[in-house]
Amino acid sequence: VGLVGELLERAARATPSAVEDRATGWWLRHTDSAAWWSGAVLAHGPADGLAQRIAAAERFYAEQRVARFQVCSDCPDGLDRSLAERGYRLDAPISLLTATVDALSEVRPTPAISVHADTAPGPDWLAVLSATSAPGTDVDRETRLLGRVEGPQTYLTAHSDGEAVGIGRAVADAGWTGIFTMATVPRARRRGVARMVLSAIGCWARTRGAPQLYLQVEHANVAARRLYEAAGFTELAAYHYRVRPRAAEGGPACEDAQL
Numbered sequence: 364v365g366l367v368g369e370l371l372e373r374a375a376r377a378t379p380s381a382v383e384d385r386a387t388g389w390w391l392r393h394t395d396s397a398a399w400w401s402g403a404v405l406a407h408g409p410a411d412g413l414a415q416r417i418a419a420a421e422r423f424y425a426e427q428r429v430a431r432f433q434v435c436s437d438c439p440d441g442l443d444r445s446l447a448e449r450g451y452r453l454d455a456p457i458s459l460l461t462a463t464v465d466a467l468s469e470v471r472p473t474p475a476i477s478v479h480a481d482t483a484p485g486p487d488w489l490a491v492l493s494a495t496s497a498p499g500t501d502v503d504r505e506t507r508l509l510g511r512v513e514g515p516q517t518y519l520t521a522h523s524d525g526e527a528v529g530i531g532r533a534v535a536d537a538g539w540t541g542i543f544t545m546a547t548v549p550r551a552r553r554r555g556v557a558r559m560v561l562s563a564i565g566c567w568a569r570t571r572g573a574p575q576l577y578l579q580v581e582h583a584n585v586a587a588r589r590l591y592e593a594a595g596f597t598e599l600a601a602y603h604y605r606v607r608p609r610a611a612e613g614g615p616a617c618e619d620a621q622l
């Protein structure tokens with residue numbers, strides 16, 4: 364597996380599924396949260412018997428609303444085509460971005476905004492998560508997912524005028540720090556909140572000895588892409604998902620929660 368696959372495996376460890384089966388060498392994963400990406404197959408490594416492997420993954424998803432595969436440059440040749448031929452639609456084109464802490468743009472602190480770090484999600488962090496999640500998101504489920512993360516992690520909360528207005532989360536894993544759950548409440552956007560949260564994550568990454576940074580952002584998320592480009596991130600790779608609803612149910616299968 365190359366760097367892209369390794370980073371996507373780190374990202375998978377940082378957004379743990381509820382049920383996982385790695386017996387065949389692929390990571391088959393169910394999620395019970397709105398983080399749909401933690402319920403996708405990671406098809407890295409073994410490429411023999413592609414059709415049988417896909418069929419085995421589909422059996423794993425038999426009781427689920429959808430079967431979902433992540434398709435990246437470290438997946439077997441032919442995976443994307445095979446899934447398309449089986450009726451999977453392309454979903455959620457995503458950029459995998461990287462930066463080093465040293466390459467991050469310098470951030471002038473905004474006096475009105477303060478950023479605090481915790482080792483677990485506190486009430487303010489969860490309140491911002493709730494306020495910025497898709498309607499109907501069950502925050503308790505998200506909290507359970509976060510409780511399954513192993514390894515060093517930090518939860519950043521930005522405050523302005525005593526109110527929690529922004530969040531971020533970072534997980535260190537073998538020299539790399541993954542950045543997740545960046546969000547600012549709508550009324551506080553474009554005031555430098557996310558920029559300060561990113562900067563705080565950079566400091567944390569340095570002190571954790573994991574100064575290489577990665578994150579994932581949907582192509583369609585222009586605001587977030589601009590934020591990360593301005594901060595000094597560049598695209599390492601693009602990847603996407605392939606999704607197939609269970610035939611009996613049909614209809615849209617993707618929640619609109621964002622990475």
Ligand SMILES: CC(C)(COP(=O)(O)OP(=O)(O)OC[C@H]1O[C@@H](n2cnc3c(N)ncnc32)[C@H](O)[C@@H]1OP(=O)(O)O)[C@@H](O)C(=O)NCCC(=O)NCCS
Nearest residue numbers: 545546547552553554555556557558586587589590593622
């Ligand atoms: C993306 C998001 C976190 C940005 O938060 P924010 O606190 O408004 O961002 P900042 O004010 O720190 O912006 C820093 C820079 O990012 C860029 N940027 C942020 N929002 C932008 C927008 N809507 N359009 C264009 N550029 C934008 C700009 O370069 C901005 O600097 P500037 O305001 O001096 O021009 C926020 O829009 C959000 O919560 N979106 C919904 C959740 C989400 O998509 N999270 C990211 C998942 S990967």
